[in-house]
Amino acid sequence: MRKLLNVLYVTTPDAFLAKDGENLVVRLQDKEVFRTPIHYLEGIVTFGYMGSSPALLGLCAERGVSLTFLNEHGKFLASVSGPVKGNVLLRRKQYRMADSAGDCTKLAARFIMGKIANSRTVLRRFISDHGDKCNLSRIERISKGLAKNIVKVSNATSLEEIRGIEGETARDYFSVFDDMILNQKESFFMKERSRRPPMDKVNALLSFFYTLLVNENRSALEAVGLDPYVGFLHRDRPGRPGLALDLMEEFRPYLADRLALNLINRRQITGEDFVKKESGGVILKEEARKTVLEAWQKRKRDELTHPYLNEKIPVGLLPYAQALLLSRYLRGDLDDYPPFVWK
Amino acid sequence: MMNYDTYDDDSLLMLSGIQHFAFCERQWALIHIENLWEENIRTVEGKQLHDRVDDPYFTETRNSVKVERSVPLVSRSLGLYGVADVIEYYQDSGSDDSLKIIIIEYKRGKPKPDDRDEVQLCAQAICLEEMLGLKIDYGYFFYGETRHRYRVDFNEVLRARVKQLATRMHNLYERGVTPPAVKDKRCKGCSMVDLCIPALAKKRNVADNYLKRLVKEAEEESAGE
Numbered sequence: 001m002r003k004l005l006n007v008l009y010v011t012t013p014d015a016f017l018a019k020d021g022e023n024l025v026v027r028l029q030d031k032e033v034f035r036t037p038i039h040y041l042e043g044i045v046t047f048g049y050m051g052s053s054p055a056l057l058g059l060c061a062e063r064g065v066s067l068t069f070l071n072e073h074g075k076f077l078a079s080v081s082g083p084v085k086g087n088v089l090l091r092r093k094q095y096r097m098a099d100s101a102g103d104c105t106k107l108a109a110r111f112i113m114g115k116i117a118n119s120r121t122v123l124r125r126f127i128s129d130h131g132d133k134c135n136l137s138r139i140e141r142i143s144k145g146l147a148k149n150i151v152k153v154s155n156a157t158s159l160e161e162i163r164g165i166e167g168e169t170a171r172d173y174f175s176v177f178d179d180m181i182l183n184q185k186e187s188f189f190m191k192e193r194s195r196r197p198p199m200d201k202v203n204a205l206l207s208f209f210y211t212l213l214v215n216e217n218r219s220a221l222e223a224v225g226l227d228p229y230v231g232f233l234h235r236d237r238p239g240r241p242g243l244a245l246d247l248m249e250e251f252r253p254y255l256a257d258r259l260a261l262n263l264i265n266r267r268q269i270t271g272e273d274f275v276k277k278e279s280g281g282v283i284l285k286e287e288a289r290k291t292v293l294e295a296w297q298k299r300k301r302d303e304l305t306h307p308y309l310n311e312k313i314p315v316g317l318l319p320y321a322q323a324l325l326l327s328r329y330l331r332g333d334l335d336d337y338p339p340f341v342w343k
Numbered sequence: 344m345m346n347y348d349t350y351d352d353d354s355l356l357m358l359s360g361i362q363h364f365a366f367c368e369r370q371w372a373l374i375h376i377e378n379l380w381e382e383n384i385r386t387v388e389g390k391q392l393h394d395r396v397d398d399p400y401f402t403e404t405r406n407s408v409k410v411e412r413s414v415p416l417v418s419r420s421l422g423l424y425g426v427a428d429v430i431e432y433y434q435d436s437g438s439d440d441s442l443k444i445i446i447i448e449y450k451r452g453k454p455k456p457d458d459r460d461e462v463q464l465c466a467q468a469i470c471l472e473e474m475l476g477l478k479i480d481y482g483y484f485f486y487g488e489t490r491h492r493y494r495v496d497f498n499e500v501l502r503a504r505v506k507q508l509a510t511r512m513h514n515l516y517e518r519g520v521t522p523p524a525v526k527d528k529r530c531k532g533c534s535m536v537d538l539c540i541p542a543l544a545k546k547r548n549v550a551d552n553y554l555k556r557l558v559k560e561a562e563e564e565s566a567g568e
Contacts, residue, residue: 087378089519110554117557143564150561154554225379308553309542328543331377331521336549341557 004300004314005042007216009293011286013048013072019056041065043219045212047289048072066219070211072286081222090225093330094243098230101159107246107337108162108233112153114250114339115166119173120146121342122253126180126261139179142172159233173253177202180261187271188264197281201274202260204282205292209256210248212296213319217244217251220319224327247322250340255315259299268295308338350422356512358416358425361466361505364512365459370535371512372521379538407434416470421509427467444471446482453488458504460484465497465505 008024010017016027024041026034038059043066046052050069057080060067067080097103123143127136149169156162170193177190181202190202198204218241221228231242233249263269273288284292300316313321322340329337356375363371373379409432417424433443446467450460468479484493495501515522526541533539 087376090377113554113557117561145565147561147565151558151565154558154561225377308549309540311542324538324540328540329549333521333523333540333543334549336554338549338553 004316006040007043007045007297007300007316008036008041009297010044010046010050011048011289011293013050015046016051016053017044017046017056018053019059022059024056024059038063038065043068043215045070045215048286064223066222068215068219070215076215079218087225090327090331091227094226094230097330098232098236104232105157105159105162108159109153109156110337110339111233111246111249112162112166112169113150114341115252116146116150116153116169117339117341118250118253119169119257120150122180122257123173123176125258130180130182139176142176145169145172162233177257182265183267184264184271197277197279197283199282201271201282202264204274204284205260205263205269206256208284208289208292209260209296210252212293213248213251213256214241214244216316217241217248217319217323220323221247223320224323226323226327226330247319247326250322251318254340254342255299255318259295263292263295304342307341307343350419350513354513354517355417355422355424356509356516358418358423358466358470359463360512361423361508362459362463364508365462366457367525367529367533368511368515368522369524369539370533372515373535373538376516376519376521377538379535408432416467416474418466418470418473420473421466421469421506422513423466423470423509425467425470427471430471442477444475444477444479446471446479447485448482449485449487451487453486454484454491454493458501461495461501462505462508464495465501466509468497469502469505 010026012028014028015033018025018027019038020035022038023035024038024044025032044060045068047070049071052067057067059065060080069077069079071077097107120143123139123146127139127143146169149165152165153162156165174190174193181188181190188200188202190200193206194200194203195207198207218228221243226243228241228244230236231244231246234240234242234245236242269288269291273285273291274282275285276282300314302315303312304315305311306313306318306321308325309321318340325334326337328334360371360375363374411430411432412428414427414430415424416427427446428449429447431445431447433445446464448460448464448467454460464482464484468482472479479497481494481496484495485491486493524539524541524543530536530539530541
């Protein structure tokens with residue numbers, strides 16, 4: 001597997017990104033505050049309004065460093081990418097399969113099997129780590145239900161059916177999410193998943209992580225030459241990266257949910273780190289974003305043995321590894337797609 | 344005279360690919376069919392470019408020898424196009440055959456354990472033969488590491504091998520087929536290994552092992568206890 005490089009997150013809205021030779025330079029009020037050789041970077045993600053010099057855009061495109069601009073709420077604005085990678089045969093195959101109900105059902109089932117299996121592992125891990133402090137029987141019951149749903153999805157014959165099982169699974173899983181919050185319960189509670197907007201702090205934190213995940217998955221798919229906008233489970237919606245959303249399903253529980261729980265339970269993040277808007281929507285404060293991003297970066301450097309490849313890789317390369325396996329399945333190297341399943 | 348017009352411009356493949364192909368068909372396919380990661384192509388091609396080290400021999404000019412570098416080549420019969428490093432044109436005084444041509448490839452390394460260098464040189468010779476309408480019996484490699492000039496005879500066996508490789512390259516390319524991974528000693532030092540995942544050679548079967556196991560475990564848990 002290739003090496004994992006760093007993603008630089010820039011959260012200061014009045015920063016300006018520029019190129020100096022082979023280096024990326026970040027300036028604040030014309031003062032240089034940060035500098036790094038471009039070849040140390042995998043990508044750059046900016047939050048809020050940022051300036052960037054055209055020369056830097058060119059350098060990123062040329063070196064295959066993804067440069068992504070998000071607004072302050074993490075909404076995708078634009079990204080810079082170089083010449084399209086990969087090959088036309090792979091993308092044609094992707095489009096043909098996306099037009100075939102059978103192929104969509106098969107792949108959607110794989111992504112969701114991975115997601116449910118990993119959601120279940122989150123619950124089971126929690127039971128083995130903290131079984132003495134929580135409502136054990138309820139979590140165990142839900143965990144068993146998820147196991148049933150893995151079997152159901154593996155036998156599903158239509159996308160509708162898969163979406164139905166997935167919806168039910170998500171409701172069940174999030175119904176015990178609150179049980180896994182052990183500290184700061186007065187600030188952090190969860191009744192159900194709310195997205196637009198997130199209505200409480202836990203949802204705001206989850207949404208923030210999912211935003212990071214979708215960007216990493218989009219870059220990973222582009223790196224192997226797949227089109228992130230044409231999914232199998234997620235229907236085409238202009239501007240929505242359907243395949244990136246498909247691929248990240250496996251990682252939501254393992255990467256985002258657990259990290260959110262850890263930050264809360266270890267008090268690395270507190271109720272003070274959020275703002276409630278008049279509309280009722282909740283967002284993460286800018287300073288807290290740094291804490292969360294540091295935790296995210298640290299998590300990406302952890303190593304694990306990939307369950308299918310049987311190779312030690314950094315967690316941060318998981319989206320890339322799965323994108324690569326997906327592309328090899330589409331090109332006929334594999335007879336099926338092996339979702340990432342964490343034990 | 345043979346009719347060479349078998350491949351049209353659109354069907355030509357890169358001649359430099361024949362050495363990837365002779366080394367490993369999948370490596371060639373990943374580079375030339377899958378177009379994986381230009382950086383890796385650059386790594387692979389770059390290695391060859393770096394092989395082209397200027398040699399003191401090179402600046403020597405002798406009487407009546409014309410030396411050309413980076414000569415564009417094409418063979419309609421093989422369906423390959425490319426560039427030759429160095430070609431020396433001798434005015435042959437010993438016979439009425441007025442022109443003798445010697446192709447020289449400069450390589451930084453040492454001779455390879457397989458015939459990938461020989462087929463590349465021979466393919467170049469076949470291009471020149473077609474373009475100039477004459478016969479070329481041999482050419483040379485100059486290996487920087489061994490400081491050794493190495494003669495390659497373009498005999499019938501080698502020519503047949505080149506033709507066979509080129510035909511198979513075209514066949515795979517037209518069908519858009521990337522051959523399956525084979526894990527062996529060649530994978531050591533192959534620049535495409537991370538994208539090839541030779542481990543897949545043994546694990547092509549996902550459905551019957553990996554996925555079945557996942558479902559079986561879920562079945563056991565939902566039925567058990």
